[in-house]
Amino acid sequence: MIQGNTDSDRYSIRTSLFGMLVLALGMGIGRFLYTPMLALLLTEGHFSFSQLSWIASANYAGYLAGSLLFSFGLFHLPSRLRPMLLTSAIATGGLIVAMSVFTQPALVMLIRFLAGVASAGMMIFGTMTVLQHTRHPFVIASLFSGVGAGIILGNEYVIAGIQMSLASHALWLGAGALSGLLLLLLAWLMPGRAHALPPAPLATARNPVMRWWQLTLLYGLAGFGYIIVATYLPLMAHNAGSPQIALHLWSLVGLAIIPGCFGWLWAAKRWGVLQCLTANLIIQGVCVMLTLASDAPLLLIVSSIGFGATFMGTTSLVMPLARQLSVPGNINLLGVVTLTYGIGQIVGPMLTSMLGSGSEALTHATLWGAAALFLAATISAMQLYKR
Structure with missing residues (x-):
């Protein structure tokens, strides 16, 4: 044995x-x-x-x-x-x-x-x-x-x-x-x-925590909100006080992802998925905004760690929700949320390009990304008050 x-x-x-x-x-x-x-x-x-x-x-x-x-x-x-x-x-x-x-x-x-x-x-x-x-x-x-x-x-x-x-x-x-x-x-x-x-059956919640279209919109906003930093962080940090810090910020993001993947799964079991999803999106939005502090190395370090600890955590929290919500007809909600998340990721760099070039375009795009994450957090938080 x-x-x-x-x-x-x-x-x-x-x-x-x-x-x-x-x-x-x-x-x-x-x-x-x-x-x-x-x-x-x-x-x-x-x-x-x-x-x-x-x-x-x-x-x-x-x-x-x-x-x-x-x-x-x-x-x-x-x-x-x-x-x-x-x-x-x-x-x-x-x-x-x-x-x-x-x-x-x-x-x-x-x-x-x-x-x-x-x-x-x-x-x-x-x-x-x-x-x-x-x-x-x-x-x-x-x-x-x-x-x-x-x-x-x-x-x-x-x-x-x-x-x-x-x-x-x-x-x-x-x-x-x-x-x-x-x-x-x-x-x-x-x-x-x-x-x-053996294959696991799809779970269906008796009292769904939100409507399927709300989760779809939320995840699309999250995809747009994170992708600016995930694409341009080393370039955004180029003017940081320490060149070495700027070089390793993306590694800090990667390092923070690892405990984040474990931590959000544990937290969701302890406090609930909606509570954790709301907190995740708020923290992520704040960290996205903090990446604009290119002249403050300490803030850049904090924002990179916080961003890494949350953006993959969003996925680990949303996917179980997508398996629990009822949808009309034969819609595959996992496919739909993947679609909107992907659209958000595509739009992010395109918007940055249309806003111009250099630091001004990155600043404006980052602010738009943070706003999208805060809006997604609002959608999640509103469901808590309805319960």
């Missing part, structure tokens, strides 16, 4: 590491390596600020397109999950290498769009593979904490490359090699089908 428990614990740890690696590669590197690279690309003069913003939006559009494409049932057959996951992982690495080859804005936008599709594949197929084998909250939190681990790894890699005077071309190539290593580890840790669990 003791041996059985030991085997179970060992299997859970292996599954946790697998899930962390999936999102470290697919999201932390595949999507968010672009955040520290953006400032370098702008400095090198390969692209204008407006072009870099459109390239970022193309990636978010690809993620949205991939999320919708992979929501079709034909991709969810158990026999297809692992091949689709590995295909997405290989594509992620290959598209990172492709970034080192092309500098034409239209081609780079296409590459980042396809990278977004691959990231969505890794998120969806990786999550489904993990949920096939466990529903333990610790393992699920480990899965989402992989985003933070990948952000730390990617940002520190870029910092080291810049200190060695490497150009963006060399950094993209190196990131491709790093992705190859993570892919090998992921394939080695991938759980087999022998321990798969």
Whole structure:
């Protein structure tokens, strides 16, 4: 009996590491390596600020397109999950290498769009593979904490490359090699089908905490609210008093994501999902506004930690709600909230580009993002008074 428990614990740890690696590669590197690279690309003069913003939006559009494409049932057959996951992982690495080859804005936008599709594949197929084998909250939190681990790894890699005077071309190539290593580890840790669990039925709350369209609107606002900082933070902090602090702020965001993924799940069980979602969005909105304090390093550190601890927490709180609310007809609420969140992410960089270039555009866009988060928090808080 003791041996059985030991085997179970060992299997859970292996599954946790697998899930962390999936999102470290697919999201932390595949999507968010672009955040520290953006400032370098702008400095090198390969692209204008407006072009870099459109390239970022193309990636978010690809993620949205991939999320919708992979929501079709034909991709969810158990026999297809692992091949689709590995295909997405290989594509992620290959598209990172492709970034080192092309500098034409239209081609780079296409590459980042396809990278977004691959990231969505890794998120969806990786999550489904993990949920096939466990529903333990610790393992699920480990899965989402992989985003933070990948952000730390990617940002520190870029910092080291810049200190060695490497150009963006060399950094993209190196990131491709790093992705190859993570892919090998992921394939080695991938759980087999022998321990798969039966499918879990969708839960339906008898007294829903909010209407389905309210959650849809809330999550769309959250997607818009966070993406400005998630795209431009290193550039926004460029004028901070300490260059070293500015370089490592994005790593602080990644570091804070890891305990945040565990903390919000624990807090929701203790105090309730709505209470925690409201607090999460308010804290996130405040931290987004604090990122404007580019001349106050301490405030930038606080805002980066608070932002990292909340933005993935929003997802971990909203997804269970989406499974509980009743919807008219055959609407897939998980797909609808993913759609509005994706639209919010696309609009953020596009709005920044339309507002101009430089610090003034970033300031205005950041204020709009904070306002969106506060509005989302208001929607959540209003449901508390109705109960």
